[in-house]
Amino acid sequence: MGERSDSFTTTGCTWLWPLSDLTGVPLDQVNFIICQAVGLAAAFWFRRSLSPQRVSPALRHAVATLLGVSFIIFCFGWYASHTFILTLSCYIILCKASVHNVHWYSMLVAVGYLTACQISRVFIFSYGILSTDFSGPLMMITQKITTIAFQVHDGMCRKQEELTPEQRRLTVVTRPSLLEYLSYNLNFMSILVGPCSNYKDYIEFIEGRHVQSKLKRLREGSPEQNGWDALSEPSPVQAVCQKLLVCVGCMFWFFAITKSFPVTYTVDPEFLSQASFLRKLVYSLISLQAARPKFYFAWTLADAIHNAAGYGISGVDEKGQVSWDLISNIRIWEIETATSYKAFIDNWNIQTGVWLKNVCYDRVPYYQTPLTFVLSALWHGVYPGYYFTFLTGIPVTLAARAVRRNFRQYFLGSPTVKFAYDVVTWLATHLAICYTVAPFTLLAMEPTLEYYRSMYFYVHIISILAIIVLPSRPRSTKPEKHAQHSNNNVKGD
Numbered sequence: 335m336g337e338r339s340d341s342f343t344t345t346g347c348t349w350l351w352p353l354s355d356l357t358g359v360p361l362d363q364v365n366f367i368i369c370q371a372v373g374l375a376a377a378f379w380f381r382r383s384l385s386p387q388r389v390s391p392a393l394r395h396a397v398a399t400l401l402g403v404s405f406i407i408f409c410f411g412w413y414a415s416h417t418f419i420l421t422l423s424c425y426i427i428l429c430k431a432s433v434h435n436v437h438w439y440s441m442l443v444a445v446g447y448l449t450a451c452q453i454s455r456v457f458i459f460s461y462g463i464l465s466t467d468f469s470g471p472l473m474m475i476t477q478k479i480t481t482i483a484f485q486v487h488d489g490m491c492r493k494q495e496e497l498t499p500e501q502r503r504l505t506v507v508t509r510p511s512l513l514e515y516l517s518y519n520l521n522f523m524s525i526l527v528g529p530c531s532n533y534k535d536y537i538e539f540i541e542g543r544h545v546q547s548k549l550k551r552l553r554e555g556s557p558e559q560n561g562w563d564a565l566s567e568p569s570p571v572q573a574v575c576q577k578l579l580v581c582v583g584c585m586f587w588f589f590a591i592t593k594s595f596p597v598t599y600t601v602d603p604e605f606l607s608q609a610s611f612l613r614k615l616v617y618s619l620i621s622l623q624a625a626r627p628k629f630y631f632a633w634t635l636a637d638a639i640h641n642a643a644g645y646g647i648s649g650v651d652e653k654g655q656v657s658w659d660l661i662s663n664i665r666i667w668e669i670e671t672a673t674s675y676k677a678f679i680d681n682w683n684i685q686t687g688v689w690l691k692n693v694c695y696d697r698v699p700y701y702q703t704p705l706t707f708v709l710s711a712l713w714h715g716v717y718p719g720y721y722f723t724f725l726t727g728i729p730v731t732l733a734a735r736a737v738r739r740n741f742r743q744y745f746l747g748s749p750t751v752k753f754a755y756d757v758v759t760w761l762a763t764h765l766a767i768c769y770t771v772a773p774f775t776l777l778a779m780e781p782t783l784e785y786y787r788s789m790y791f792y793v794h795i796i797s798i799l800a801i802i803v804l805p806s807r808p809r810s811t812k813p814e815k816h817a818q819h820s821n822n823n824v825k826g827d
Contacts, residue, residue, distance in 0.1 A: 345362075345410050345411050345412075345413050345467065345468060346362070346365050346407070346408055346409040346410045346411045346413075347365060347408045347409070347411070348361065350364050350365060350368060362409070362467070365408060365409045366409060366526060366527075366632075369405045369408060369409055369526060370526065370527075370635050370636070370639065372405075373401070373405065373522050373523065373526075373639050374574075374635075374638065374639050374642055376401055376522060377522075377523060377639045377640070377641075377642035377643035378642050378643075380394075380397065380398070380643045380644075381570075381642065381643050381644040384397060385542070385644075386540070386541060386542025387542065391540050391541045391542075392513060394517075394540050395513045395514060395516075395517035395540060396513065396517075398517050398521035398522055398523070398540070399513070399516045399517045399520050399521060401521075401522035402520040402521045402522040402523075402524075402525035403418075403520055403525075404522075405522055405525055405526060406471055406520070406525050406526070409526065410467070410468040410471070413467075413468035414468065414471075416447075416451055416468060416472055417468075417471050417472055417475055417519075417520070417525075419447075420443075420444060420447050420448075420472065420475060420476070420479070421475060421479070421515070421516065421519050421520065423443060423447070424440050424443055424444055424479045424483070425512060425515050425516075427439050427440055427443060427483075428440065428482070428483060428486065428509060428510075428515070429509055433486065433487055433490040433491040434487075434491055436483050436486060436487055437480070437483040437484045437486070437487040437693075439483075440479055440480055440483035441480050441483070441693065444475075444476040444479045444480055445476060445480075445709075445712060445713065447472075447476075448469070448472050448473065448476045448713070449712060449716065451468070451469055451472055452469055452715040452716045453716050455467065455468075455469055455715070456716060456717065469715065470526065470527060471525055471526060473528075473713060473714070474524060474525070474527070474528040474529070474530060475519050475520075476713065477528070477530035477685075477686065477689045477713075478518060478519050478530050478533075479519065480689070480693050481530060481532065481533065481689060481692065481693065482506060482510070482515075482518065482533045484692065484693055484697075485501075485504050485505055485506040485532070485533055485534070486506045486509060488501050488502075488504070488505045488506075489505030489506045489507040489508075490506075490507060490508075490509075498696070501692075501696075503534075504532050504533075504534050505534075506533055506534065510533070510537075514537065517536075517540065518533055518536050518537075521536075523636070523639050523640045523643055523645065524636065524640070526636070527632050527633065527635075527636045528633075528636060528663070528685065529633065529636065529637075529661050529663045529684075529685035529686070530661075530685050530686070530688075530689055531640075531645075531660070531661045531685070535547075535660065535661075536645075539643075539644065539645040544644065544645060544647060545567050545568070545644075545647060548647040548648060548649050548660070549568075549647065549649065549650065549656070567644070568647070568656045570641040570642055570644060570646070570658060573638075573641050573646075573656075573658035574638045574641050574642050577634050577635070577637055577638035577641070578635075578638055580630065580634045580666070581631050581634050581635050581638070583627075584627040584628070584630045584631035584634070585627075585631060587624075587627040588627050588628055588631070591624050591627075592624045592625060592627060592628065594624075595617070595620050595621040595624045596621065597621045597622060597625055597772065597775045597776070598775075598776070598781075599617070599621065600614065600617060600618050600621060600772065600776075600785055600788075601776065601781040601784045601785050601788070605617075606784070606788050611789075611790070614788055614789065615765070615789070618768050618769070618772060618789070619764060619765060619768050622767075622768040622771060622772060622775070623764065623768065625775060626669070629664070629683075630664060630666055633662075633663035633664050633683075634664065634666075636663070637658075637659075637661065637662050637663065640661055641658045645660075645661070646658045646659065646660045646661050646662075647660060648660035661685060662684060663683055663684050663685050663686075664681065664682060664683070664684065665681040665684070668680075668681040669681045669682055671760065672760070672763055672764075673756050673759040673760045673763055674734060674738060674759060674763055675730060675731055675734040675763055675766060675767070676731070676734065676735070677763075678763060678764075678767055679731075686710070686713075690706050690709060690710055691706075693709075694706045694709045703728060703731060703732070704728055707724040707725065707727050707728050707731075708724065708725075710724050711723070711724035711725070714774075717777040717778070718773070718777070718778060718779040718782065719773035719774055719775070719776050719777040719778060719779070719782050720773070720774060720777075722773035722774075722779075722782050722786075723770055723771055723772075723773045723774040726769075726770050726773075726793070726794065727770055729794065729797040729798055729801060730766055730770055730793060730797050732797070732801050733796070733797035733798075733800035733801050734763075734766070736800050736801060736804040736805075736806065737800055737804065739806075740804050740805065742755070765793075766793055769789060769792075769793040770793070772785050773785070773786075
């Protein structure tokens with residue numbers, strides 16, 4: 335195979351081209367999977383041989399950083415320099431800028447540099463986007479850079495009474511050292527696909543305080559410990575094995591189902607001219623749902639790598655078992671059974687939702703929902719399809735909220751009626767999701783408009799009518815109480 339083909343297939347190392355040729359998997363994806371597999375093995379070694387009881391935090395920071403740098407260079411070659419330039423530039427801002435404005439300067443530089451790289455990517459790859467290109471790590475680092483900048487601003491500038499309880503917990507009261515900053519942004523566990531975690535949680539993990547912070551908490555109203563201080567550090571092996579089984583299932587689903595239902599077929603001229611509206615609707619639903627397992631695979635594997643290193647404990651569940659979901663990015667069952675648009679969003683790309691909520695939704699005084707969707711689209715890239723997806727998401731979210739507030743209370747009287755309501759809302763939710771995210775996979779404007787025309791813009795029309803016709807508040811005298819989830823990028827139903 336010639337050099338031109340290799341360079342188009344990956345911007346990184348080409349050593350594994352024979353394996354790519356043998357398996358039929360694109361070289362960029364082979365590089366990604368191999369690095370993540372090595373990362374999983376390194377994570378177990380990191381936990382056992384470089385535990386906080388054996389080595390200093392500085393050594394753990396250094397090893398995590400060097401491994402991460404090696405992975406990103408292997409996968410993306412010289413394009414990895416973009417991540418180094420952005421990280422070092424924003425560290426200078428963090429050290430030199432006033433704490434009153436450091437969060438906005440960091441946001442401007444990080445999102446601006448990411449956007450410039452996204453624009454160049456359009457011209458470099460001319461819509462022939464690689465599944466794993468250099469913008470992925472850059473997107474993760476943008477989240478981390480802005481996260482720590484806001485937390486430094488909260489800890490060194492704002493008064494405690496001005497902060498929410500979660501913001502108070504995560505405040506950073508001293509600027510990090512260069513090694514700590516590089517380790518947080520470039521560590522091998524999250525460099526390729528994330529997810530973003532809070533700086534304070536990461537430092538507790540490196541320094542050996544992660545388990546104590548999450549498990550050895552005082553009983554409410556009692557001076558006694560909850561008992562975890564008498565136990566050894568919990569093993570992540572079971573959690574890691576469970577997540578690896580999910581990864582295997584996702585790989586099987588991808589090769590068996592996903593390849594048989596390509597999303598691009600929804601705008602195939604022959605299909606558009608011959609298929610009925612119902613057939614287009616069904617194919618769109620199947621193909622876009624079949625496309626999700628590749629995201630499930632990448633995020634679940636990344637979660638397993640963090641857990642294997644001993645990072646990711648969130649506390650204990652209702653059964654008293656240790657929960658390894660602190661930085662989980664998806665809840666697959668909740669996604670596939672979601673009966674509302676909000677429930678789907680809350681369980682998809684969770685840590686990005688947390689980031690959007692922390693740096694945008696909770697910070698801006700007006701137009702929280704539209705501005706959050708705009709930032710999300712800008713963060714994802716400059717392909718027109720991204721903006722169609724997130725701008726379409728605004729009326730769909732508002733319409734779904736209005737429908738739920740006005741009608742849900744009438745279907746809670748009996749289990750049978752409630753079940754029927756759940757079935758209808760499940761179908762409506764997933765049809766709306768597929769309609770909304772189709773441009774995200776089609777990327778360009780022309781196929782996106784072709785797809786929407788073939789669907790007669792039905793979700794747009796229904797959403798706008800619902801917003802106009804339905805009152806903004808329910809007529810019932812007893813409004814529902816809705817749980818507030820910390821990972822929402824859009825609050826409340």
